Amino acid sequence: xxxxxxxxxxxxxxxxxxxxxxxxxxxxxxxxLSRQSCCYSGDLTEDLPIVKSTLSQHLKELxxxxxxxxxxxxxxxxxxxxxxxxxxxxxxxxxxFSQKKGTSCK
Numbered sequence: 001x002x003x004x005x006x007x008x009x010x011x012x013x014x015x016x017x018x019x020x021x022x023x024x025x026x027x028x029x030x031x032x033l034s035r036q037s038c039c040y041s042g043d044l045t046e047d048l049p050i051v052k053s054t055l056s057q058h059l060k061e062l063x064x065x066x067x068x069x070x071x072x073x074x075x076x077x078x079x080x081x082x083x084x085x086x087x088x089x090x091x092x093x094x095x096x097f098s099q100k101k102g103t104s105c106k
């Protein structure tokens with residue numbers, strides 16, 4: 001049996017969310033967006049000590065994972081949390097972390 005045969009679609013999505021959240025800047029962006037309805041990329045540039053191209057890479061990773069969505073309002077892009085996927089990620093991480101712990105290794 002191959003690993004891909006035993007990994008569920010939910011586990012694959014959870015891994016994708018985890019990968020996207022694997023950088024402190026992305027966690028900051030998600031935290032910011034989760035507390036407000038939207039944010040423009042230019043506003044994020046002012047808040048973060050990183051160049052625009054690096055910010056764009058972080059936003060792309062979050063968007064590709066489905067955690068955020070963007071809407072072009074020329075000349076800016078408005079970003080917000082993708083609520084459906086955000087709730088799915090919260091539920092999936094909650095289930096993972098609430099599972100009974102095994103015995104500790106010594």
